[in-house]
Amino acid sequence: MNASSSTSPERSTSFLTDKYELTMLEAALHDGTAHRASSFEVFSRKLPNERRYGVVAGTARVLRAIRDFRFTEEQLATLDFLDEGTIEYLRNYKFSGDIDGYREGELYFPYSPILTLRGTFAECVVLETVVLSIMNADSAIASAASRMVTAADGRPIIEMGSRRTHEYAAVTAARAAYLAGFEATSNMEAEYRYGVPASGTSAHAWTLLHINEDGSANEKEAFRSQIESLGVDTTLLVDTYDITQGVANAIEVAGTELGGVRIDSGDLGAVTRRVRRQLDELGAYNTKIVVSSDLDEFAIAGLRGDPVDVYGVGTSVVTGSGAPTAGMVYKLVEVDGHPVAKRSRGKTMMGGTKTAVRAYRNTGVAVEEVVTPADHPEPEKAGLTCRQLVVPLVRAGEIEQQPTLEESRDYLAEQIHTLPWEGLALSRDEPAIPTRLVGFPEDDSR
Numbered sequence: 195m196n197a198s199s200s201t202s203p204e205r206s207t208s209f210l211t212d213k214y215e216l217t218m219l220e221a222a223l224h225d226g227t228a229h230r231a232s233s234f235e236v237f238s239r240k241l242p243n244e245r246r247y248g249v250v251a252g253t254a255r256v257l258r259a260i261r262d263f264r265f266t267e268e269q270l271a272t273l274d275f276l277d278e279g280t281i282e283y284l285r286n287y288k289f290s291g292d293i294d295g296y297r298e299g300e301l302y303f304p305y306s307p308i309l310t311l312r313g314t315f316a317e318c319v320v321l322e323t324v325v326l327s328i329m330n331a332d333s334a335i336a337s338a339a340s341r342m343v344t345a346a347d348g349r350p351i352i353e354m355g356s357r358r359t360h361e362y363a364a365v366t367a368a369r370a371a372y373l374a375g376f377e378a379t380s381n382m383e384a385e386y387r388y389g390v391p392a393s394g395t396s397a398h399a400w401t402l403l404h405i406n407e408d409g410s411a412n413e414k415e416a417f418r419s420q421i422e423s424l425g426v427d428t429t430l431l432v433d434t435y436d437i438t439q440g441v442a443n444a445i446e447v448a449g450t451e452l453g454g455v456r457i458d459s460g461d462l463g464a465v466t467r468r469v470r471r472q473l474d475e476l477g478a479y480n481t482k483i484v485v486s487s488d489l490d491e492f493a494i495a496g497l498r499g500d501p502v503d504v505y506g507v508g509t510s511v512v513t514g515s516g517a518p519t520a521g522m523v524y525k526l527v528e529v530d531g532h533p534v535a536k537r538s539r540g541k542t543m544m545g546g547t548k549t550a551v552r553a554y555r556n557t558g559v560a561v562e563e564v565v566t567p568a569d570h571p572e573p574e575k576a577g578l579t580c581r582q583l584v585v586p587l588v589r590a591g592e593i594e595q596q597p598t599l600e601e602s603r604d605y606l607a608e609q610i611h612t613l614p615w616e617g618l619a620l621s622r623d624e625p626a627i628p629t630r631l632v633g634f635p636e637d638d639s640r
Contacts, residue, residue: 251299340606
């Protein structure tokens, strides 16, 4: 390896942006508004598809992306549409403001102040796209995955959607799904980069590879080879040919202590019932049944009464079919201490930097979220306990100590238990708890 190939390129997230952020920056530098103290807020006006709650995900990735938002000389050389003054500003760019927001793994609802960036207009405006692209993607996936975990009712789910999305989106999708409660991922980069446990055994190609000299199938040989390589605890894919014969072959080769069989096709409810009976008749009482094949939360819920031990979910958790965009926006809400808000019809927002608390009954069940101006006295609720939701994330450009992915995963699991029972329903309806806006002028509701 030569010296140049062993040197890692400087990491930069600054081009994960839209051009208009840079043109606004230049105009602001020209007219003197670039250095006005500003607050930008990330929030969602509604939950996608009338879901009951959303999950905040991607916070740790956003903070790292902001830390790495530095312009390299190679990047600056391509910005020929900007003048020298703007390019010099970008050459020295480093976010030096403060960020507050909901911690990763927190639940959110319409108008929750999920993230607030405070600094100059110039240093905040250029972060819009990278912040939203991470928060929208990760929160959408975590929200969808959380519903699947609820539907699975304690049974493990493995994320296996890498082949259904962009190669790097697959990695962050696996992280978001793990945050939401999935047990493992098929993606090795997600294990390497984020520590998400990886899981996998074989595909249909492995079984199809094993044929006799006359070209006939030799499923037993495929199973035998897999057992010799991975041990009897492995999971054998039994639906390449005939499922009933596949199960019989699996137990004949592996014995009754086989770890599991996987089914990737057919009417999964009927098939798993038949397979469970067959396994029990063969004495393989502890052999688990793993199912995959285009599962989503509704399919998982439909299998709740069937003998399924593990679910494998791919397409629906990593693509728009199961994880529609979280719909988060990044809006300027305060300039030099004055609240500002757009007045566009159908795009309601409240001006001013905000904070929020969540109110709970003494049973621990959440009843509402209260959003107030940041300087408003914390609301008191008779007979209820209020918990502050907004925590410091960055101070003077430096990231505050953050929870680990495992800690955020555990935290989310705890928060799900605070929802009223109807908040866990999969059907479309109102958010699990209402959001109440307190302390805002009436005419500031746009």
